Amino acid sequence: MGRHSCCYKQKLRKGLWSPEEDEKLLNHITNYGHGCWSSVPKQAGLQRCGKSCRLRWINYLRPDLKRGTFSQEEENLIIELHSVLGNRWSQIAAQLPGRTDNEIKNLWNSCLKKKLRQKGIDPVTHKPLSEIENGEEDDEKTRSQEKVTEISESTSKSDAGSYEQKQSSVVVKAYEPEMEVEGSCSNSNNYLMGNYPIQMSFTSNDNLPNSISNSSTHWFDQTGLKPFGMNSEFTSFLPSSFCYKPSLVDIPSEDVSVSSDSFHMKNNMLSPWGLTDCETSIKENQTEEEEAKWNEYLQNPMLMLQNQAFEGLCNQRKPATNLSHDD
DNA sequence: AAATCCCACAACCGCATCCAA
DNA sequence: ATTGGATGCGGTTGTGGGATT
Missing domain, CATH: 1.10.10.60 (Homeodomain-like)
Structure with missing residues (x-):
């Protein structure tokens, strides 16, 4: 009954x-x-x-529903997000304005799963079917890097009429707090530290607001859409979705110093806290931090894709505990 | 033309979580 | 601390229409 x-x-x-x-x-x-x-x-x-x-x-x-068939870009994004979030349909839907979780779930079950299988990809694990059949070990490093490459390719190919055409290049960096920083270098470094801000730099100021200058760097919240300090000039031009190429941002070594529990930004670098010379603590409680990070990933799955790639890159580096500015 | 199959979409169901009493 | 209602979520089923036999 x-x-x-x-x-x-x-x-x-x-x-x-x-x-x-x-x-x-x-x-x-x-x-x-x-x-x-x-x-x-x-x-x-x-x-x-x-x-x-x-x-x-x-x-x-609901009046804000998009309706109609899904675009190729939307399908690609759903597949990428599913590889990170699994069947968390509501969170996937949150990244696709005008689409509902039910709609995306139906699309996945009726169409995308099939497409992935046809391409030889397991829709549950997102690994090649042959790899699963053979029981091969994953090479996390390679896969992470491939993932970013895929995103870069898909975003650069996608939506040619809108955001991508206006921007010749946008680069993004999410900081990873417990990552060790490679020390001593005279040239610029890819620092992996901190956890909240995303830094974006623009290499072209075509069609950009005056406040965003060529080659400057700017800080955004975890969505990558809202700048710290809320400047409407920023938000009006920013894309409604992930239409930028994720990659590492170089920060000159003289602009930052790092200790075991904090990092320090100097030399008038823009910071998310609106200060030119600021310091922030890194939480010591690993469990809480991991939990917070996971929540953060759920809010912005792109961060995880980025961090997976960064971890892969970081693993290729020599571990170091101190940062020197002397070399 | 009728029966059957297939597919996309809509809606339901049960469970988890939140929150106020 | 407990309880019960409201809400949200994901899995599953139902439905209708087009394609195929």
Whole structure:
């Protein structure tokens, strides 16, 4: 027998929505908002449960829905995000404006899984099917680097009419706190440290706001879309999705110093805290830090892709504990 | 033309989590 | 600390329409 659903208990309607029901729900929410979903059906004059109304609104009636078929770029992004997030459909949907988790889940189950298999890729692990069959060990380093390459390629090829055309190059860096920093170098270094800011630099100022100068670096929040300090001039031109090429940003060694629990930025470098000379602590509690980082990854899966690649690159370096500016 | 199959999409179900009482 | 309602999420099923036999 099992549990009775709320609709059964209350003898409410189930199944497909009629245009009249849609109109009632749409009118009600347009006029009054949804508020408490459980009270919506009564207020809107619907013989439905609140859960059903919520779902109908989210998946069909919401005015900001994109509808229509998924573009190739959207499909690529879903595949990339799925490789990081797995079946966390709502989080994947959060990266695709106008798309719902249900829509993406359906697309995945009906189409993308099949496409991946046809390409010889296992849709669960995102590894080559042959590799799984042979039980081969992964080369994390190689895969991570390949992943960034793939993203770079897909973003550079994609959406040629919009953001990518305006930007000749955008580079991004996410900092990794517990990563050891390679010391002593006279030239520029790829430092891997810190965890919150993403740094982007622009190598062309074509179509960029005046505040973003050629070859300058700028700090953004974890989404990569909102600058620290909220400057509307920035947000107005930024892409609505991940339309930039992730790669490492070089920071001149004289601009930063690092100790075991903090890093220090000098020489008028732009920082996310709006200070030119600032210092921040790195949390000592590893468990909390890992948890926080995982939450961060969930909010911005691109960070994980980047960090996977960075870890791969970092593993190729010699470990070092001190940073010297002398060499 | 009818039956069957396949597919995409919509909706339901059950569980987890949150939060206020 | 417990409880129960509200909400969110992911897995699964149902439905309708087009393609195929």
